[in-house]
Amino acid sequence: MSSPQPPYEQVRREIVEQVRSGELAPGDRLPAIRAHAADLGLAAGTVARAYKLLEEGQIIVTRRGAGTTIAPGAVRAAQRAAATAERESGGPVDAGLVSLFAGPVAAARARGARDVEILASVRAVLAGKSGGAAE
Structure with a gap:
């Protein structure tokens, strides 16, 4: 244990x-x-x-x-x-999806976003909560 x-x-x-x-x-x-x-x-x-x-x-x-x-x-x-x-637990990874997300994740990190914020944002999009917030 x-x-x-x-x-x-x-x-x-x-x-x-x-x-x-x-x-x-x-x-x-x-x-x-x-x-x-x-x-x-x-x-x-x-x-x-x-x-x-x-x-x-x-x-x-x-x-x-x-x-x-x-x-x-x-x-x-x-x-x-x-x-x-x-x-x-993050099991098998789809290489196509990894390459699809690599650019946006890098851009978010460049803007100063932490991984926890990026993950929360992805979860919000997956849950259909991607409101049109202005920048």
């Missing part, structure tokens, strides 16, 4: 990766929340939060009395989750 990500997110991503890679397969059982937390040296609530997110993402299924298992469609769900995580 040495990542800057919250521990529950680390647990969630690790299980997603184990499903995606085939290390865990549909029907495989996961440890009970308390046992898993003890193994990882985390609070039970942290693992419970990760399991809840995994259930919402259709990676795992918890049934009273039967425990927690990898869901039947978990491999596809894990592949989608991994692709989303890759995009969110």
